[in-house]
Amino acid sequence: MKIEKEPIAIIGIGCRLPGNANDSESLWQLLCSGKDVISDIPSDRWNIDAFYDIDPSVPGKMQVRQGGFLENIDRFDANFFGISPREASHMDPQQRMLLEVTWEALEDAGELVEKLSGTYTGVFIGFLPLDYYALQFSEMQRDLLGVHTGSGVAPTILSNRISHWFNWKGPSISLDTACSSSLIATHLACQSIWSGESELALIGGATAILKPEITISTSRGGYLSPDWRCKSFDAKANGYVRSEGACAVFLKPLSKAKNDKNRIYAVIRGTGANQDGYTPEGLTFPSEEAQKELMERTYKKTGISPEKVSYVEAHGTGTAAGDPIEANAIGKVFGKNRTDDNPLIIGSLKSNLGHLEGAAGAAGLIKGALCLFHSQIPPNLHFETPNPKIPFKNLKLKVPTNITPLPNINDERFVGVNSFGFGGTNAHVILEGYSNENVKNISYDGKSFILPLSARSKNALYSLVRSYLDLLSDKSLHLYDLCFNAAIRRSKRKTNHLLLSKFIWY
Numbered sequence: 001m002k003i004e005k006e007p008i009a010i011i012g013i014g015c016r017l018p019g020n021a022n023d024s025e026s027l028w029q030l031l032c033s034g035k036d037v038i039s040d041i042p043s044d045r046w047n048i049d050a051f052y053d054i055d056p057s058v059p060g061k062m063q064v065r066q067g068g069f070l071e072n073i074d075r076f077d078a079n080f081f082g083i084s085p086r087e088a089s090h091m092d093p094q095q096r097m098l099l100e101v102t103w104e105a106l107e108d109a110g111e112l113v114e115k116l117s118g119t120y121t122g123v124f125i126g127f128l129p130l131d132y133y134a135l136q137f138s139e140m141q142r143d144l145l146g147v148h149t150g151s152g153v154a155p156t157i158l159s160n161r162i163s164h165w166f167n168w169k170g171p172s173i174s175l176d177t178a179c180s181s182s183l184i185a186t187h188l189a190c191q192s193i194w195s196g197e198s199e200l201a202l203i204g205g206a207t208a209i210l211k212p213e214i215t216i217s218t219s220r221g222g223y224l225s226p227d228w229r230c231k232s233f234d235a236k237a238n239g240y241v242r243s244e245g246a247c248a249v250f251l252k253p254l255s256k257a258k259n260d261k262n263r264i265y266a267v268i269r270g271t272g273a274n275q276d277g278y279t280p281e282g283l284t285f286p287s288e289e290a291q292k293e294l295m296e297r298t299y300k301k302t303g304i305s306p307e308k309v310s311y312v313e314a315h316g317t318g319t320a321a322g323d324p325i326e327a328n329a330i331g332k333v334f335g336k337n338r339t340d341d342n343p344l345i346i347g348s349l350k351s352n353l354g355h356l357e358g359a360a361g362a363a364g365l366i367k368g369a370l371c372l373f374h375s376q377i378p379p380n381l382h383f384e385t386p387n388p389k390i391p392f393k394n395l396k397l398k399v400p401t402n403i404t405p406l407p408n409i410n411d412e413r414f415v416g417v418n419s420f421g422f423g424g425t426n427a428h429v430i431l432e433g434y435s436n437e438n439v440k441n442i443s444y445d446g447k448s449f450i451l452p453l454s455a456r457s458k459n460a461l462y463s464l465v466r467s468y469l470d471l472l473s474d475k476s477l478h479l480y481d482l483c484f485n486a487a488i489r490r491s492k493r494k495t496n497h498l499l500l501s502k503f504i505w506y
Contacts, residue, residue, distance in 0.1 A: 002303035005194050007267040007432065009257035010369045012109025012250030014101030017363065018068035018243055018353055024108065024265075028370050031352055031378035032403055038066050038228055038241055038354055045069070046212045056226070062212065062219040066228035068243025068354035073208060076100075081165060090152030092132040094206035094358075095161055097246035098125065102162050102202055105248040109262060113166065122170030122198035124189040125159040126181025128358035131210035162202065170198040176358070179315070181205055182247065183361025183419035183427035187271040189251060204248035205359035215242060223422075225318065230350040232316035233323050233399050235385040240317040243354030247362035249369075254434075266369040266415070269430045272298030276424030284422045286322055291329035291426060295416070298428045299333075304414065306334045309344065309430075310407040311377050312416040313368040316348025317355055318382075324389040326418065331395025334416075338396035342407070345398050351381035361419035365429060368415040372433040375413070377404040406433075 013024040019037030021027040030037065041048045041064075053061035076096040078088035088096070106113055133153040135141065151157050155174045163172035171192055177184045182205025189201035209215070218224050225231070225239035252260070254267055274294045276287035299306050312330055316323065327346065334344045349367045350356075356363050371377050383399045386392050392399075406413060413433030420426045453464055 003301050005270070005302075007254040007269050008190055008193055008251050009254045009262065009267050009434070010249055010265040010365075010431075011252050011257050011262040012105040012107075012111065012248075013265065013366055013369070014104030014106075014108060014248040015246065015363070015366065016070060016097050016101055017245040017247070017356070018070060020071070021353075023104065024366065024370060027366065028374065028378075031349060031367065031370075032376070034352075034379045034381060036229070036352060036381055038068055038243075040066055042069055044074075045210060051212050051216065056219050056222070060216065062216045062224075063226045064215055064219050064224050064228060064241070067209060067215075067241055068245070068356070069209070070244055073097075073244070086146070087148040087152070090136065090146065090148040092130070092153050092158070093208040093210070094127060094132070094246065095152070095158055097208070098158060098162060098204055098206050098248065099165065101204065101246050101248040102166070105202065105250045109250045109252075111250065116200070117167040119168060120170040120197070120199045121166070121168035122189055122192045122201040123159045123162045123168060123172045124185035124192075124201060124203045125162070125174045126183070126185040126205035126358050126361060127155060127158055127174060127176055128178055128181060128207055129209070129214050130155065131208055131214070134211055134213070158206065168202075170201065177425035178421035178423050179317075179355065179357055179360050180419040180421035180425050180427045181358045181361060182363075183365060183417065183429060184273055184421075184425060186249070186268075186361065186365055186429055187273045187427050190268055190271045193251065193253060201251040202248060203251065203362060203365075204246065205356070205362040206246040207244045207357040207359050209242055209244045218242070223319065229382050230316070230318035230348070230354055231382040232314065232318045232348040232351050232380060233327060233346070233387050233390060234318070234383050235387050236382075237318040237320060237323050237387060239319055240350060241354040243356050245353070245356050245359050245363070247356075247359050247366060249362060249365060264434045264436055266372040266431045267434050269304060269414075269432045270298050270302035271430070272301070272428045274426050276426070279424070283424070286325045286420060287424065288325045288329045290424070291326060291418075291420065292332055294426050294428050295329065295333040295418075298430060302430060304430060307337055308409050308412055309334055309414045309416050310409060311345045311347070311368075311371060312418065313364045313371070314346050314348045315360075315364075315418045315420045316346070316350055318348075318350065322420075323387055326420070327387070327390040327392075327395065327397060330418075331391075331397050335394075335396035340393070340396070343392075343396045343398040345377055345400055345404060345407075347377065347380035347400055351383070361417075361427060364417045364419055365431075368417045368429075368431050371406055372413055372415055372431055375406045375433070377406055379403060
């Protein structure tokens, strides 16, 4: 049965991802360049030589030396958020990153923080590991426990701190469904908007890899690739590689986004969630039937034919069991009535970044939205020989190895996004492309524009200036839009205002 719901616009993106992908543009450039950002485990996390062993069966050892890591994960501008150094030291890096990427998502959306204060904006955050929790409550740290420890590491505070700081009154939920957490968060956020419970919503996810124990456990369980690469859908797929990061996406009903003249990356047309239920192979073994039913039901509810979908951003962990199961489920749903000349394209950003675990679903959502925004599909890395357990030709599936134009099917563009939890909780989101008609083609020749900049400190101001200089090197930039957003749609700081006047675009 088709259920009519207003589309929800994706209007703001913030991210902190391996490879210095710290905004949507740098992430898109990273994906399109075909860059692999997996690197050695930093020495400030743990001594890899003490924990590594080529034999994964050795107790207390891991068959892993690399992953997707952030630089300076310990750094945080506590003063910007009015947080004392003492409290900040007790805060999980996931909390810190989520505050930062939420602010950046709002700035990316052109939303004034002060105007959102007091609104029914919901916050839905997915998470998975809690390494900082374990560190803070270890026996060695017992004497350092203090008044801020509880709020610094409690999972609920991942969402609650955002709601508190921005003074948002909508639902504030932190949830753990393992790898699908942040796409399940997206599903719940959309349901909250559609029910009228939330006016707007912020979804996100975070993972911080700070201790070796989870890596030891997943390595011994056979989940991790012994050569430390996600080879999604390839014959050599032998596991995933762990990664860390944070993502935030700001959502607004489409009618309101159009009225407010927001830049729209893509619109969410439908979401779905389900559970594998009992699987005879065991709790963590995925169910092809459950994945297939999830996608079929989600499209049936929206009245959108799966044949209209041009690309699916797959869960694509690169595991021996997971890839064939997901690919077969996708092919059986989307491959009907397709021809060899019109296959469904599938890929996964895990081939670039690794598996972001609690943030994986949000990262996949961002990639799907960027594919629609740019009308392109980035290459899938490490795909050389198709997995023989996946009948690509019969399923009408294709994995891109170069930048590929996103096909229009009957002048429509749809992208699906999958995310599956290892406990069997699955999510799917349907995205549709949107034409930003509000963007005006203005002749810049000989015209000057004022670019006002402000920050809360001199160092922050200098950093902001450098960021704008990097932006201004892009000749495809809409200069009018840049200056307009800086003047009208960027929250003003109390000090250190800087005005650059008579900025001339040549």
